[in-house]
Amino acid sequence: KNQVEQSPQSLIILEGKNCTLQCNYTVSPFSNLRWYKQDTGKGPISLTIMTFSENTKPNGRYIATLDADTKQSSLHITAAQLSDSASYICVVSALCSPGT
Numbered sequence: 447k448n449q450v451e452q453s454p455q456s457l458i459i460l461e462g463k464n465c466t467l468q469c470n471y472t473v474s475p476f477s478n479l480r481w482y483k484q485d486t487g488k489g490p491i492s493l494t495i496m497t498f499s500e501n502t503k504p505n506g507r508y509i510a511t512l513d514a515d516t517k518q519s520s521l522h523i524t525a526a527q528l529s530d531s532a533s534y535i536c537v538v539s540a541l542c543s544p545g546t
Contacts, residue, residue: 448473452536467536469519476498479496481508482535484535485532493508494521496510507525508523
């Protein structure tokens with residue numbers, strides 16, 4: 447059964463502090479992992495796309511990490527700002543194979 451789980455469900459931090467969001471998945475075979483930021487009432491904005499061969503990918507104050515062996519990803523936010531208040535979504539895509 448393919449699953450994606452994020453933690454924590456919600457997080458409150460002070461401005462200027464750092465925080466980390468976790469994503470665990472059981473999707474196999476694995477194609478890519480994406481982190482999205484979604485502000486209330488708006489559509490999701492892509493922060494990063496990572497393949498199994500990528501360990502770290504920075505995007506401004508956001509740094510995504512991926513460990514394909516343990517099937518875990520983290521999204522690190524440095525020096526949090528009020529504009530970071532949003533929903534963060536981890537999406538894992540499966541690798542399509544013939545007959546699926």
